[in-house]
Amino acid sequence: MKGIEEMHVAVLAGGPGSEREVSMASAKGVAGALEGKVGKVTFVDVQDANFELPEGTDVAFNVIHGTFGEDGALQAELEKRGVIYTGARRKSSEIAFDKILSKKAFVAAGVSTPVSEVVMINEGNCSPGSVGIPCVVKPPREGSSVGVHLVETEEEWDSAIEDAGKYSDDVMVEQLIRGKELTVGIVGDEVLPVVHIQPRSGFYDISNKYPWMTGEGGTDYFCPADLSPDVTKAVQEQALKAHQSLGIEIYSRVDVLLREEDNQPFVLEVNTIPGMTESSLLPKAANEAGMDYANLCLKIIKLSCNFG
Numbered sequence: 001m002k003g004i005e006e007m008h009v010a011v012l013a014g015g016p017g018s019e020r021e022v023s024m025a026s027a028k029g030v031a032g033a034l035e036g037k038v039g040k041v042t043f044v045d046v047q048d049a050n051f052e053l054p055e056g057t058d059v060a061f062n063v064i065h066g067t068f069g070e071d072g073a074l075q076a077e078l079e080k081r082g083v084i085y086t087g088a089r090r091k092s093s094e095i096a097f098d099k100i101l102s103k104k105a106f107v108a109a110g111v112s113t114p115v116s117e118v119v120m121i122n123e124g125n126c127s128p129g130s131v132g133i134p135c136v137v138k139p140p141r142e143g144s145s146v147g148v149h150l151v152e153t154e155e156e157w158d159s160a161i162e163d164a165g166k167y168s169d170d171v172m173v174e175q176l177i178r179g180k181e182l183t184v185g186i187v188g189d190e191v192l193p194v195v196h197i198q199p200r201s202g203f204y205d206i207s208n209k210y211p212w213m214t215g216e217g218g219t220d221y222f223c224p225a226d227l228s229p230d231v232t233k234a235v236q237e238q239a240l241k242a243h244q245s246l247g248i249e250i251y252s253r254v255d256v257l258l259r260e261e262d263n264q265p266f267v268l269e270v271n272t273i274p275g276m277t278e279s280s281l282l283p284k285a286a287n288e289a290g291m292d293y294a295n296l297c298l299k300i301i302k303l304s305c306n307f308g
Helices: 020-034 073-081 090-097 099-109 154-164 229-245 281-288 293-306
Strands: 008-014 040-046 059-062 116-120 135-138 149-151 170-175 179-187 190-199 219-222 251-259 265-271
Touching (some): 059 293, 073 090, 090 099, 149 154, 179 281, 179 293, 190 229, 229 265
Parallel strands (some): 008 059
Antiparallel strands (some): 116 170, 251 265
16 A cells, blocks of 8 residues: 555545534535645545545545534445545444434443433424423434524423424434533544633634634634543543444544533534634644644545554
C-alpha cells in the first residue's frame, strides 16, 4: 500500500440530507488540511448513490453528516465498489445513527443513558407515556439536533410531536436531564479531553451549533472542561463504554449530559461523522491533546487504511 504522503484522497461532501450545508463546510476544512500532506486531494460533491470517484482514488474521506453518510448507506456503497474509506463501518454506522437502536445497545451494555420510550405518532392517542413531561422529543434518525424539542409543559407537546413527525413516524421521547452539555472525542484507542458546550441561550440546537448558517444563537466552548479529575474520568469512561457498545471503528464523538445535582454523566448519542471544520469539537479536543487539525485528519486516514 502507498504511504499516506502519496495517496489520492477523495473528500466526500454534501449528501442529500438535512445536514448537507454543514457537511460541505466540514469537507472543505478537511480538504484544505490535507493539501500538501497527501499526494492529491479531490473534493467530491455527493448527491446520491450515483456519485463518481476520481480515477486513482486510494481512499475516500467521508465527511457526510446524517443521511447517506452516517447511516451506513454510503459505507455499503463504498464496500460494494471495493473502495477504502474513513470512519465507522456499515453495521456500526447504522446502529449509531438510529437513536432507538443505539439506546438499546447502551442499555444492554450498562451505559448510563436517559430513560426513553418510542412513540408511534401515526397510531393516535400520542402521549409522552411513562417518561412524562418534562421530556425531550427526538426524531430517531436525524443529526445536528434537527427536529429536537425540549418539552417543559403539556402545551408544548403537540407542536414538538408535529415537528418531529416531519422526519419519521416513530419518535423517541427521552427523560430530560438538566446539567452541563459535554462531548468526548475518541480516535483509535485514545479518549480525548472533555469539551464543555455552553449555549448562550436555550439548549444546543441547530441555531446554537451553527450560528453562521442560521444567523442567530451562539455557543461558548471550554476545552478541557472545568471538571474535577474524578468527574472527568467518569465522563470519559462512559463515553468510551458507549463507543465500544456500538462496535464503532476508527473514531467518534460522544455527547454526554452531566446531571447538575450529582454530576452523574448520561450518554445521549454517538456521532460517527462528527463536525470536522477546524473549529469543530473533535478537532478542538484533539488540539488540546497535542494533535493539530491536519494530523487529526491524517491519523483518521491511517487508522482507516490499517483497519481489517
